[in-house]
Amino acid sequence: MIQVAEALNLIAENSCKMPITKIKVDKSLGYVLAEAVYSPINMPPFRQSAMDGYAFTHGEHNQFEILKTVQAGDFSDDEIKENQAVRIFTGAFVPDDVNTVVMQEHTIVKDNLLLIEKMPATHANVRAKGEQVKKGELVLDKNTVITPAAIGFLACLGITKIKVFDKPKVAILVTGNELVSAGKKLPKGKIYESNSLMLEAALKAVGIKKTSIFKIKDSLKKTKIVIESCLSNFDVVLISGGISVGDYDYVKEALLKNGVTELFYKINQKPGKPLFFGKKENKLVFALPGNPASSLTCFYVYALPALKKLMGFEAIHLPEIKRKINSDFENTSGKTLFLKAFYDDEKVTVLESQSSAMLNTFSTANGLIVVPHDVTEVKMHQEVVILPLN
Template sequence: MIQVSEALTIVAENSSKMPSQIIAVGKALGYVLAETVYSPIAMPPFRQSAMDGYAFRHSIKHQYDVVSISQAGDHSNVKLKENEAIRIFTGAFVPDDADTVVMQEHVMANENSILIAKMPEQFANVRAKGEQINKNGIVFEANTLITPAAIGFLACLGITEITVYKKPKVAILVTGNELVKPGKKLPKGKIYESNSVMLQAALQTIGVNKAKVFKVKDNLKATKKALKNILEKYDVVLISGGISVGDYDFVKEALLKNGVEELFYKINQKPGKPMFFGSKKETLVFALPGNPASSLTNFYVYVYPAIRNRMGFSDIHLPKLARKLNAGISNSSGKTLFLKALYNETHVTVLDSQSSAMLNTFATANCLLIVPNDVENLKKEQLVTLLPID
């Protein structure tokens, strides 16, 4: 059995990045850049008007003859004299002889001339060429997450394809003869299976939207066969249940018989102690406890950073926050505790019902409060470390 810090190090060291692929910008949402992107053009590519109004050469004069018009998309480089202006609209090309745009609300206009009632500063309301980015400037560094705004920015630069890390193919294998699919009649002695849909939802928060679910009966032969097929086709395998030391827990044996290298088994923590982490070639395997709260805790602490690492993120772990305790905590277990809790801007409250089988408080919690294994008592108002899961 190893400590949490050692387990985290082993997971990070063994989660290599996925291969890269070229993808259309419009389909890149949620992917992470594998290469730095440079701009093929300046943006804006010419001086633009930031307002609807009039472009002119700034001077002490207030009255100007209107000699032309410039709409968005036009490129009429009119030669302006000192006493001349052009009608211009937002996003339109600003002629070389003009250096300022006065907004239309600040002029008195007739058909052929304007009188500026409120003179703007020189260069006002003119977007310089390359104001957002110059040609060959860095658009995004490698390891940047592609968001809707990033897609829009790439498109406005004329970029149609980018190189990203592939998203890992994830399989979820559910074990347990006692499990029944939600929606079906529940016989005596059975419980509804919830871990697979819970883990699928948790994966979606990272950007893995398609995780395949497999189910297997609690026997060694079936478990070994199911794992053989899954290990050949998936990049990350999550197994729910069957990893403890009961008579019907066959997962660890089946993994070893399939050539999976054990990197660690059991962590000095509560909940979530009986977890197996291993690998076969580039495929990562997490055998998670069957108890729902234990399974989800270990997902956030270990699976989450492993998958983010594979996807190319720079910051792979959940962020850590510090808050003051609303009430004291004792820890006589000698284990690291991950407690379901609620935090606000200043304080954190540990919730009731911390059992590894109970999801009711997990469903209302917005963080996991970490109590280190070597800390026996935490006092009210003491600063503690949280992992936000909201």
């Protein structure tokens, strides 16, 4: 049995980035750039009006003849004299012969004559060519996570495809004779199976959509066959249940028979002590506890960092923040505790129903309080470490 920090280090050391793939920009949300992107054009590609107003040459005049109108998308190379101006709109091409745009609210127009009541500074309201980014300039660096704004930025530069780290395909295996799918009649002695949907939702929340769910009975033969298939067709295998030491827990044996190398088994923590992490070639396996709260806790703390490492993220672990706890708490277990909690800007509250089988308070929690294994008590108003889940 190992400590939490050692387990996290082993996961980081044994998780490698996925292969690089080229995808369309409009499909790239949530992906991580595998190479830097440079601008193929100046942006804006021409001098551009920042306002609806009138373009003119700044000088001694404050009254001008309105020569013509330039809308966004128009181009004009007509000569514009010093006593002339053009009606212009936001985003439109600013002709070469003028250097300033006055906003229309600061003007009076009568009989095709423009009178400027409030004179702007020279070059006001004119966006310079390449003001936002110049041709050949770095647009987005390698390892940047693609956001909606990044997609818009790339599109406005005319970029249609980018190279990113691929996202892993994940298999979710749920074991147990006692499990029944929601919506079916619940016989005595059975429980509704929820972990597969919970883990699938947690994967979707981080942008992983290539998932498949497999449900198997407590059988060594069936478990071995399904795991063998998953190792052949998926990058990561998440298993829920069957990893403890009961007579019908066959997962660890089935993994070893399939050539999975055990990197650790059991962590000195609560909940989720029976956690297996292994590897076969470049395929990762997490055998999570079957109890729902334990399974989800171990997913967030251990499986999620590995998945983020595969996807190319630089920061892979849940961030840590500190808040003052509003109650006393004792830790007599000698284990690291992950406590379901709710925090605000000032304090954090330990929620009820901390049992590894209970999701009722997990569904309203927004963080996990971390109590290290060597801390025996926490006093009210003492600062504690929280792993945010939102």
